[in-house]
Amino acid sequence: MRHEVVWMAVTETSQQSPSATTVELQDVRRTYHLGEPVHALDGVSISLPAGSFTAVMGPSGSGKSTLMNMVGCLDTPDEGDVTVAGQDVTVLSGNERAKLRGTELGFIFQQFNLMPRLTAAENVTMPLVFHNDLDDGRRQRAETLLERVGLGDRLDHTPPELSGGQRQRVAIARALVNEPSLVLADEPTGNLDTDTGAEIMELFEQLHEAGRTILMVTHERHIAEHADRIIHLVDGQIEEIEQVGGER
Numbered sequence: 663m664r665h666e667v668v669w670m671a672v673t674e675t676s677q678q679s680p681s682a683t684t685v686e687l688q689d690v691r692r693t694y695h696l697g698e699p700v701h702a703l704d705g706v707s708i709s710l711p712a713g714s715f716t717a718v719m720g721p722s723g724s725g726k727s728t729l730m731n732m733v734g735c736l737d738t739p740d741e742g743d744v745t746v747a748g749q750d751v752t753v754l755s756g757n758e759r760a761k762l763r764g765t766e767l768g769f770i771f772q773q774f775n776l777m778p779r780l781t782a783a784e785n786v787t788m789p790l791v792f793h794n795d796l797d798d799g800r801r802q803r804a805e806t807l808l809e810r811v812g813l814g815d816r817l818d819h820t821p822p823e824l825s826g827g828q829r830q831r832v833a834i835a836r837a838l839v840n841e842p843s844l845v846l847a848d849e850p851t852g853n854l855d856t857d858t859g860a861e862i863m864e865l866f867e868q869l870h871e872a873g874r875t876i877l878m879v880t881h882e883r884h885i886a887e888h889a890d891r892i893i894h895l896v897d898g899q900i901e902e903i904e905q906v907g908g909e910r
């Protein structure tokens with residue numbers, strides 16, 4: 663699956679760049695040609711200041727995941743510019759984009775996307791698979807991260823032995839293992855009940871407070887309201903950028 667390729671593609675030691683990670687999209691267009699052309703992104707311009715927390719809402723098919731793929735350097739635009747962490751993504755090779763993902767970005771998905779036969783600790787350190795220098799420190803890093811998400815007593819459980827909320831906590835710990843400056847989440851609470859979703863959002867708020875830049879897709883208004891602002895997408899275009907109070 664695609665996202666597993668993302669994690670396997672980590673090849674370089676994480677070097678935390680100064681928190682310049684802003685994302686800049688300028689007039690981005692992405693058209694799919696399967697039969698009738700679909701303008702999944704039809705002239706989208708946004709910028710994500712370092713440390714900002716942005717939610718994306720919109721009907722099914724409005725281009726939310728396509729937008730996440732652009733920001734996540736998994737896709738490149740047909741037209742327009744995408745800058746992530748100071749780098750012009752459109753001119754990078756596939757390997758260079760993979761390196762950028764591995765050092766600057768953390769991904770969280772609706773389906774958690776954990777490896778079912780690996781333990782929580784092993785899942786968390788998956789993105790470090792090529793970081794040979796970290797062989798000794800790996801377990802320690804997993805422990806620290808899993809403790810931080812409240813799973814210090816579940817290090818050696820596999821995903822089938824964990825609840826949905828616990829699985830998402832493991833996925834969040836995994837997303838943080840490379841100390842990314844930008845965290846991308848596509849419906850992180852979509853498979854969770856309301857209370858568990860609220861607990862996961864508390865973790866997002868902590869990330870926000872720790873200065874991470876966050877971009878999160880959600881269908882749920884009350885989840886989106888945890889962000890500083892909500893981008894409303896309709897038919898591949900930004901209909902409105904709404905400032906919200908932010909429940910911090």
Ligand SMILES: Nc1ncnc2c1ncn2[C@@H]1O[C@H](COP(=O)(O)OP(=O)(O)OP(=O)(O)O)[C@@H](O)[C@H]1O
Pocket residue numbers: 694695696700701702720721722723724725726727728729
């Ligand atoms: N790989 C692809 N090939 C062809 N068309 C695609 C592809 N990916 C997305 N599309 C089309 O682009 C449009 C936007 O899709 P996208 O997945 O970004 O929507 P979304 O807002 O994430 O929807 P949802 O809320 O259902 O996840 C849709 O019409 C979809 O059918």
Ligand SMILES: [Mg+2]
Pocket residue numbers: 726727728
């Ligand atoms: Mg989607």
